[in-house]
Every structure is written in C-alpha cells, then in structure tokens.
Amino acid sequence: MPVLVSNLQEEIPVEDNLYQLVEAVVMESLKAEGYSTEAEVGLIFVDDGYIQSLNAEYRGIDKPTDVLSFAMHEGEPMPEEEEAEDLLGDIVISLPTALRQSKEYGHSFEREVAFLTAHGALHLLGYDHQTEAERQVMREKEEAILGRLNITR
Template identity: 80%
Template sequence: MPVLVSNLQEELPVEESLIKLVEAVVLQCLKSEDYSPEAEVGLIFVDDAYIQSLNAEYRGVDRPTDVLSFAMNEGEAMPEEEDSEDLLGDIVISLPTAQRQALEYGHSFEREVAYLTAHGSLHLLGYDHEDDVGRKVMRDKEEAVLNRLHITR
C-alpha cells in the first residue's frame, strides 16, 4: 500500500514517526473496509493559507479547514482505467490547524493528525457526514480505527 506523503508547509516539523503513523492509519482504514491494501493514497501536509485556497476553489468556502479529501474513484470509471493501478485519492491536512485543534481538544498533535487521516481516508472510501446518521457512522469508524492502533486521547 503506497501512501505517498508530501510536506508542503514549513511551520511544523514532520518527523518520520508522524509519516509512519499516517501510513498505519490509512492501512487500517483500508483493512477495516476490506479494501485493497494496494490502493495508492496521497497525503499532503500543508499550511492554513494553502488549504484555505483549496477550500475556496473546490468547496466555495473561503477559510482554512483541517482536512480535505479528493477521491479518484467517484463517478463512472473510464475504460482505460480498468487495468490501471488503484488510485484512491488525496488527503490534504493543515498541520497548523491540527496543532490548534489538538490543544483545543486536549489531546496530542499526533492523535489529531491520526484522526484527520482516518477522517480523510473514510471520505476517500465513500463515507460522508452530511446528516446525523452519516456523522455517527463516520465517527464510530474513525474511533474504531484509532482504537485498533491504540491511539488514545
């Protein structure tokens, strides 16, 4: 399972341990949904200005957010894609927002990044939180993934 991690921000250091953590979270999400562990996921760490520009462009919301997901498997498959690699999509996480939220919620920065990674991964797998039922399903799945990896508050 290739998780391709890119760091496009300079505000916070990205240690190897954080990269291994997000890789483990993505793999656990795929495993929990019986999805191919060979799926390719891009995970990009950015700052608030970068994610704000993406949020404005793709969602019409001109403010920073914590995580955005861009699924490659939405809509109907193109004929030439049938034999290609399984490109699941990209997850974009604002590390400064994750740091602020970790302080606000009273848990570690690593736990917050892991949670946002699980949240983004579930979006790539087709889950959403547009209503109360979807929100509960996603929250339960996110917490289950973190619990399996022993990532606590």
C-alpha cells in the same frame, strides 16, 4: 509504496514518526473497509494558506479547514480504469489547524493528525457526514480505526 506522504509546509516540524503514523492509519482504514492495501493514497501536509486556497477553489468556502479529501473514484468509472493502478485519491491536512485543534480538544498533536487521516481516508472510501446518521457512522469508524492502532486521547 501505497501511501505517499509529502510535506508542503514549514510551519510545523514533521518527524519521521508522524509519516509512519499516517501511513499506518491509512493502511488500517483500507483494511477495516475491506479495501485493497495496494491502493495508492497521497497524503499532503500543508499550512492554513494552502488549504484555504483549496477549500475556496473546490468547496467555495474561503477559509482554512483541517482536512480535505480528493477521491479518484467519484462519478462514472472510465473503461480503462479496470487495467490501471488503483489510485484512491489524496488527503490534504493543515498541520497548523491540527495543532490548534489538538490543544482545543485536549489531546496530542499526533492523535489529531491520526484522526484527520482516518477521516480523510473514509471520505476517499465513499463515506460522508451530510446527515447526523452519516456523521455517527463515520465517527464510530474513525474511533475504531484509531483504537485498533492504540491511538488514544
């Protein structure tokens, strides 16, 4: 299966429908960008402490965040990558942060997790939001992905 979902936290109960939702969002993100739906993506649900340690280690920001993406295709390609499986990368989502944000933004927890999944998948596909123009492009793509899956506010 191209989307491998793991739950490494115990704070927020995770039902089967959430696993199915994030798999659908990743697959729709890949399709929307013309990327192979055979690409392997890891999606990991964690708590705030776990994501804070990753954020500190990899971004130098010692506080929790909502989502982190770790792309496998950054930098110069290795010659043997041509033959290997297409490992796109990992998306790490803090479910406690997603729950807080869903309440803050006034929509469902599932919608927030779906949004964070689309955001993370777009990062794996090379998108970023360092400038306002990049942020706008990502936001439009995120909303289009969710819209095609009928995930509304």
